[in-house]
Amino acid sequence: MTRLALPRHTEQQESNQSQLMHGLHSLFAETTGSPIQNAFKKRGSHMPGSASKEVPEDERQQLFARLKTQKRQGPAVMYLHVPYCANHCLFCGFYRNKWTEDSSAPYTDALIKELRMMADTEAGQSAPINAVYFGGGTPTALHAKDLARLIREIRYLYPLAPDCEITVEGRIFHFDDAKVDACLDAGANRFSTGVQSFNTRVRQRMGRKASGEEARRFFEGLRDRNRAAIVCDLILGLPYQDDEVWHNDLQTVIDLELDGVDLYTLAVFPGSPLSRSIEKGKCEATRPLPEQGLMYQHGLEFLDQHGWRQLSSSHWGRRTRERNLYNGLVKSGSDCLAFGSGSGGNLNGYSYGVTGDLAAYFDQIENGLKPLSRIQAQDPLAPALNELAGGIENMRLDLALVEAAHPLAGGFKDTALQLLENWQAAGLIEGSAVIKLTTAGKFWHQTLLTNLKLALRHHISLQPS
Ligand code: SF4
Secondary structure, rough: OOOOOOOOOHHHHHHHHHHHHHHHHHHOOOOOOOOHHOOOOOOOOOOOOOOOOOOOOHHHHHHHHHHOOOOOOOOOEEEEEEEEEOOOOOOOOOOOOOOOOHHHHHHHHHHHHHHHHHOOOOHHHHHOEEEEEEEEEHHHHHHHHHHHHHHHHHHOOOOOOOOOOEEEEEOOOOOOHHHHHHHHHHOEEEEEEEEEEOHHHHHOOOOOOOHHHHHHHHHHHHHHOOEEEEEEEEOOOOOOHHHHHHHHHHHHHHOOOOEEEEEEOOOOOOOOOHHHHOOOOOOOOOHHHHHHHHHHHHHHHHHHHHHEEEEEOOEEEOOOOOHHHHHHHHHHHOOOEEEEEEEEEEEOOEEEEEEOHHHHHHHHHHHHOOOOOEEOOOOOOHHEEEHHHHHOOOOOEEHHHHHHOHHHOHHHHHOHHHHHHHHHHHEEOOOEEEEOOOHHHOOHHHHHHHHHHHHHHHHHHHHOO
């Protein structure tokens, strides 16, 4: 491993450096023991101290109307949210509305109206859209004909790139052959399904309706059509998921010859059904963080042995069909046109949210308004923060690009040097000009990103104003 060379400092720099070190020490990792198990005591959060600025409610519509008249530049994605679920899965913090069969047509009509409001504008038309993602909730709860008309409408209204990735996320329950074929015929080319585990007991205890065997048959049916990239999500650390269950989950993904897999570590949301159930002793505890680290390591090594390529810290592809385009672009800060109740996007230096209140959503769409719940001027540091996020997502961070992304980020590498040396000593990163994440670094990637963002803010706070 290349060691990082310490730079020489002036007196003022040394004084700043000492203040900084005081702050940065809290971001250091444990350098003894197994890094994947104990480098940090807990995981970092997604949004450490954002400096984005809220636009007052009475100015939102006017501002959004102006943003629509501006050209987009660079790669962009589109996100559509379907905020309904058949039931609240025990581990999930994203449940919003109970699905009923008569929700499909009115919600699809509203989404199509919302899509049309932006289609014929500069923001809608000025540059290609590289990836479209239907997320939720449960997009595949929508009826076959509604899924088809949504996908067709997007392809008709917006300038999708010729190689645009069009993903429909869903769950096995509800997702029948007619819906699969309707999506494919309309132009979807990727399915991402949250299976979480193929073990029937684990699935049922987490509120999943289909058995492990039904889940396997479902994926075989998708795979055998050979018309789209097939991706499944596994969660590691679930209650009742011992090492044998975890190994079998991984083996099942290999045997099914899917195109992609996500390995997510379980996050228990405070107040979620899972946390309440564990507190009341109705459910086994989740696997502790050090054990989750070992489960991740086993997953990474097992997929590697079977020739799968790691595309991000949590995502693998088997063949070139799987590109993981949407996730890569959105995590590195590309513009994102967002539609649907509960969605959120970015456009020309602002981030915005669409209301999660369904009644308000329908009402405002009916009145021809974008149902905005917030608009924020993006953090002035966003270009540098996005470089950090994109680099960590790619497991390969070039700090020269971070420094070049914002004038105030200049010199950040020198400032962060002792932090980076600590992480090297802890076995989380390696390399010098370009930092590469080790297996342990990949497991702790969210914490590394959070801490780098905090270090960058600290670096800027120490500069003369
Ligand atoms: S895991 Fe998916 S289907 Fe289950 S509650 Fe969460 S969003 Fe809904």
